[in-house]
Amino acid sequence: MNTQTTTEFAPILVADIGGTNARFALITDFNAQTNQFVIEHNLTFPSADFGSLESAINQYFSQISFPKPSRACLAVAGPIKAGQVHLTNLGWHFNVADLKAEFSFEQLEVINDFAAFAYAAPYLDDSQNMAVKAGQADENANIAVMGPGTGFGAACLVRTSQGSAVLSCEAGHITLAAVTELDRLLITELKKQLNHVSVETVFSGPGIAHLYGAMAAVKGVEAKNLDAAQISELATTGQCEVCDATLNQFCDWIGSVAGDLALTFGALGGVFIGGGILPRMQQRLLSSRFVERFADKGIMSQYTSQIPVTLVTQDNIPFIGAAACIHVKSNA
């Protein structure tokens, strides 16, 4: 029987399970004043040290001196299909119901990393993140999250008077649209090598290399065999004009992509951009045409103009999102 008062917070085990690291923490409280979760007992293990998720969780519990919580949410870098999770890089496989039974959790949720980002969005710390575009967020409306990394991820926190839910999706794979004449020329070049020019074929780590190749062709320059890190290095040090133009175009064009996703997700609650790439090009993003291209949507330009866009650089997003997933459901 639960004899706690309703004001007492039942701790939540949260985890961020990736191919490299398995990170665990306990959410021990929620501060309604600051709208922040209290994250404690944060431990990181190399994922490859464990043969299964279960053994990693057991290792975590053995290292903290805290009663095992009855609620848990795991953010995993991979798809969850009908309660089954395969983390192919690690060879880990688990079933959500079996895991729940094994650890006697009263509540267990498993969500993917961009779903966690969407759940986390209302609980971020403004002081740790960067406003890319000013606006007026509707606090009851949908929030879009997105970002280029290994691929292009996106999700939406849907909030209506009838209920809320997180939409997980494959938005990175839609056909990339051209807005400017340069966009069009670049897509024409990309099509020479790629069957389908999707958003992700440009807006991702490997995509930067594709975009560089196309930019070189448009400029009539011979492309070198460079990866994203090399392109970024040569652009930043001023050693390669094509690399510089590539990253500028990347920052400009992603504004149009983000504006389209804001429209498709009805994201009057705001857009949050993250992932591995954009936090490393903050100044370039700020001096780019991102804001102009985000808003440039014909008769809907007023709609997109009012939406704030935030670059998320704070750590612990998967922990916050996992906590929010449980917290929102418990307080529904």
Added chain:
Amino acid sequence: MNTQTTTEFAPILVADIGGTNARFALITDFNAQTNQFVIEHNLTFPSADFGSLESAINQYFSQISFPKPSRACLAVAGPIKAGQVHLTNLGWHFNVADLKAEFSFEQLEVINDFAAFAYAAPYLDDSQNMAVKAGQADENANIAVMGPGTGFGAACLVRTSQGSAVLSCEAGHITLAAVTELDRLLITELKKQLNHVSVETVFSGPGIAHLYGAMAAVKGVEAKNLDAAQISELATTGQCEVCDATLNQFCDWIGSVAGDLALTFGALGGVFIGGGILPRMQQRLLSSRFVERFADKGIMSQYTSQIPVTLVTQDNIPFIGAAACIHVKSNA
């Protein structure tokens, strides 16, 4: 006190409020075997006969001999913002909370017409609709709804193990992407007249006229001043080759647009297309490249291939959606 057994269905007032007609009905039961709502006491009034929504509702209640229900859901052809609804064409304005109090409803929801379509999607009658594309719907996954009419509407029924909600959006206003060389040539022509070539600038009634103009330019033919109805008539009677090519391109290209929306909405639960235009060109749609273009998404072609697409021609979608909105919430 409610002395009804839990198996007894509390009736729901449903309405479909448009600029031309205000339609009302009572949902008197839900048949779990057929997954269908029982719709009775259907009455249609000319909207312009009334000075307010309240007077139309009173007229409905005065004409039916049935106790006033305690639950109601209204589908309106317009935006709902912070509980305020303005139906500008009719000069009607109402506040959801005030309306709820005035009619002593225990529960009142007001949703827009595409949100109603999304709520209705799991409760449609297969025998009344047409499979455009075969597939295997995941019954627990998101469902996308969309369709060209006066504009291009879209919405998503988000279904996850953590909850469900309907996403309303402005997806018709995203930038239209070119997939084929003909698409690209048409967009180039459209750009000569339009600042922003959105999905809706082609996929709507007025859009068909835009597309016809661009098609004539691409074919080097002088365009006549034709509206969508005239283009359709001339195409169907074989009197205008450009009109025929326009409608074929419309059916082909909307396959690519629908495929992108399916990816952005993660719609493994299926795609339902409706609206005023496509039901009138069923045979052309079936013989078009819609299915091929829907699935043609590079490395995600397997994902889109499995998604079934249904053309919704059955009547009463707003009633079914309004009923489902209340029913789902009551049974959550």
